Amino acid sequence: MSTIQGANQMSQANPVHSLANVAAAHSASKGDHHIAGTGIEAKNIHAWFGDKHVIDDVSIDFFPGTVTALIGPSGCGKSTFIRILNRMHEFIPTAAMAGEVLLEGKDIYQSGTDVTKIRLGIGMVFQKPNPFPSMTIKENVLSGLKLAQLKVSNQSELLESCLVRAGLWNEVKDRLNEYGGALSGGQQQRLCIARSLAVSPQVLLMDEPCSALDPGSTLRIEETIRELSASMTIIIVTHNMQQAARVSDRTGFFLSDGGPGRLIECSSTSEIFSNPKDKRTEDYVTGRFG
Amino acid sequence: MSTATIPRPSKPWGVNFKQAIPDVVAAFATLLITYAIVAYTPLKGKLAFVIVLFLVAVIASAAISGIRRDRKAALNSISTVMIYVAGMFVIFPLGSILYEIIRRGIGGLSLGMFSTDMAVTASDAPLSEGGLIHAVVGTFYIVIIASLISVPIGILTALYLTEIKGKAAGTIRFFVQAMSGIPSIVAGLFIYAVWMIALGNQYSAAAGAMALAILMIPTVARTSEEVLKLIPSDLREAGLAMGGTQWRTVAMIVIPAAQSGLITAVILGVARVAGETAPLLLTMGGADALNLNPFAGNSSAIPFYVWKNFLLGTETAIDRAWSGVLVLMIIVLFFFSLTRFLSGRKGRF
Numbered sequence: 001m002s003t004i005q006g007a008n009q010m011s012q013a014n015p016v017h018s019l020a021n022v023a024a025a026h027s028a029s030k031g032d033h034h035i036a037g038t039g040i041e042a043k044n045i046h047a048w049f050g051d052k053h054v055i056d057d058v059s060i061d062f063f064p065g066t067v068t069a070l071i072g073p074s075g076c077g078k079s080t081f082i083r084i085l086n087r088m089h090e091f092i093p094t095a096a097m098a099g100e101v102l103l104e105g106k107d108i109y110q111s112g113t114d115v116t117k118i119r120l121g122i123g124m125v126f127q128k129p130n131p132f133p134s135m136t137i138k139e140n141v142l143s144g145l146k147l148a149q150l151k152v153s154n155q156s157e158l159l160e161s162c163l164v165r166a167g168l169w170n171e172v173k174d175r176l177n178e179y180g181g182a183l184s185g186g187q188q189q190r191l192c193i194a195r196s197l198a199v200s201p202q203v204l205l206m207d208e209p210c211s212a213l214d215p216g217s218t219l220r221i222e223e224t225i226r227e228l229s230a231s232m233t234i235i236i237v238t239h240n241m242q243q244a245a246r247v248s249d250r251t252g253f254f255l256s257d258g259g260p261g262r263l264i265e266c267s268s269t270s271e272i273f274s275n276p277k278d279k280r281t282e283d284y285v286t287g288r289f290g
Numbered sequence: 291m292s293t294a295t296i297p298r299p300s301k302p303w304g305v306n307f308k309q310a311i312p313d314v315v316a317a318f319a320t321l322l323i324t325y326a327i328v329a330y331t332p333l334k335g336k337l338a339f340v341i342v343l344f345l346v347a348v349i350a351s352a353a354i355s356g357i358r359r360d361r362k363a364a365l366n367s368i369s370t371v372m373i374y375v376a377g378m379f380v381i382f383p384l385g386s387i388l389y390e391i392i393r394r395g396i397g398g399l400s401l402g403m404f405s406t407d408m409a410v411t412a413s414d415a416p417l418s419e420g421g422l423i424h425a426v427v428g429t430f431y432i433v434i435i436a437s438l439i440s441v442p443i444g445i446l447t448a449l450y451l452t453e454i455k456g457k458a459a460g461t462i463r464f465f466v467q468a469m470s471g472i473p474s475i476v477a478g479l480f481i482y483a484v485w486m487i488a489l490g491n492q493y494s495a496a497a498g499a500m501a502l503a504i505l506m507i508p509t510v511a512r513t514s515e516e517v518l519k520l521i522p523s524d525l526r527e528a529g530l531a532m533g534g535t536q537w538r539t540v541a542m543i544v545i546p547a548a549q550s551g552l553i554t555a556v557i558l559g560v561a562r563v564a565g566e567t568a569p570l571l572l573t574m575g576g577a578d579a580l581n582l583n584p585f586a587g588n589s590s591a592i593p594f595y596v597w598k599n600f601l602l603g604t605e606t607a608i609d610r611a612w613s614g615v616l617v618l619m620i621i622v623l624f625f626f627s628l629t630r631f632l633s634g635r636k637g638r639f
Contacts, residue, residue, distance in 0.1 A: 086531060088527060091527065116534065116535055119530065119531055120532070120533030123531070124528075124531040126527065126528060130527075132546075132547070135546075144533065146538075147538050147539065148532065148533040148534060192528070195528075196532065199532060199533060
């Protein structure tokens with residue numbers, strides 16, 4: 001809580017410096033982290049809904065074991081972009097795309113790819129917490145195993161480790177057989193994170209995971225993201241620039257000038273917040289528009 | 291010391307005795323005025339009493355609110371009275387039907403009627419002789435067989451419309467809607483013409499069940515579709531995003547989330563057909579003897595038994611008919627309570 005308030009106060013005084021400080025401090029604290037997980041690379045991605053071109057030629061290389069934040073005003077294609085990364089884009093009937101998404105060097109859009117395996121390796125946490133209403137907390141966490149028909153030798157160990165990593169274990173360990181819907185919004189979102197961890201994805205996509213939550217829960221989830229980044233590649237879409245500065249190693253800035261969304265620049269988070277190359281990035285991160 | 295500072299819980303928004311006095315007075319005045327109008331004007335009879343009471347109640351409640359507060363409050367009480375009256379209009383016919391069925395049916399009810407049929411009993415024999423076990427068994431058979439046919443077809447159709455959303459969805463939805471408008475006698479005629487005349491099958495409970503299934507499918511399909519549409523698409527996406535195939539996602543997440551609604555769909559389907567008579571006349575042939583084989587031979591059902599006894603018209607036959615109606619109601623009520631109980635133990639939404 002105090003960090004958020006602090007950041008807010010500072011950002012009123014001098015937005016560029018305060019966010020840069022947050023980003024720098026956080027990079028320093030992290031030190032030289034070891035590389036873990038698998039990276040994912042998007043190459044020349046375009047997307048359409050019907051005739052509407054919504055993403056124009058976006059290429060980003062997401063490095064293994066890093067947290068990449070995607071920022072930008074509403075409607076610039078961030079969410080569409082991350083839905084392309086785990087093939088959720090294709091569920092919209094009018095959707096079309098072009099480009100390649102490489103996971104372990106292989107294009108996930110190659111014909112003959114087993115889509116369910118791809119989605120197993122690239123988990124997703126949605127904007128609105130969506131625990132399965134007919135399942136208990138325990139069943140929710142383990143639902144991925146049943147959905148994908150995976151066998152695990154020690155379920156209760158997995159259950160505990162997922163909930164611990166999602167920062168929810170202490171709050172729910174005595175009520176694992178209650179329904180997920182009985183939890184608070186922040187707890188539900190952490191339950192959804194625990195649920196995606198159970199199938200041990202290499203990449204975790206988060207589409208504004210904190211937009212419906214209070215500051216306390218947000219902070220709790222940010223801690224979770226930091227802890228998880230040791231073992232997987234995380235890509236988070238956020239509207240909250242303080243959040244991007246606090247949790248991410250790298251930041252990509254998307255912008256649409258009324259036409260399709262483009263990637264304006266993508267580099268280390270401290271660079272984006274302290275020394276952006278593009279004037280538009282600077283205007284956005286300092287709150288001059290957006 | 292903290293105990294002294296805790297106030298006693300109260301409900302300051304409630305109506306206290308003093309405030310209620312004008313309302314009670316107004317209610318009595320309404321009744322009195324209505325009596326007076328019915329007694330001293332040409333408006334006579336029960337119907338006149340009800341209509342006058344309604345009008346006077348509307349005026350009285352509007353007047354009281356208008357005097358106490360303002361025009362807005364008066365309008366509010368007028369609409370409140372109208373809503374209460376509308377609610378009573380719904381309860382009244384159902385309540386009086388139930389009352390009449392119980393009043394006239396209870397006399398013929400006995401345990402013996404559930405162990406004997408009418409094979410050797412004349413319809414105008416005393417009520418202590420004979421029974422309707424043949425009709426009860428027939429109704430069980432046709433409801434169960436019709437459900438076995440139409441519940442899978444209905445729910446799978448609804449899944450096609452909501453989950454697969456295939457190219458034919460529009461056409462199928464149109465046909466399902468058209469199908470729900472089929473008169474029940476036409477469903478009976480269809481099975482009679484195709485299954486019995488053209489294919490040469492005889493009267494049977496199964497033939498009756500097929501005719502009822504034609505009526506039940508659209509009800510189950512349309513209700514299930516509405517229920518499945520209410521399941522948030524977030525849940526489907528979450529299932530798919532975790533590596534579930536579409537079928538696993540539907541079976542593990544969508545259907546359990548919609549469970550109680552789908553059970554309602556089945557109940558509505560059963561309710562639609564359990565009391566049908568017309569299609570059974572053409573397909574089951576009717577019988578007075580118990581027929582335990584649902585696939586061949588004349589058999590009866592409770593609505594059939596009721597229809598036949600009303601047609602006979604003797605005093606005991608009509609008593610038997612009323613008891614038949616009561617038994618049908620009890621069985622349907624038992625079925626519904628059981629399903630609700632079983633489904634209420636688990637499930638959300």
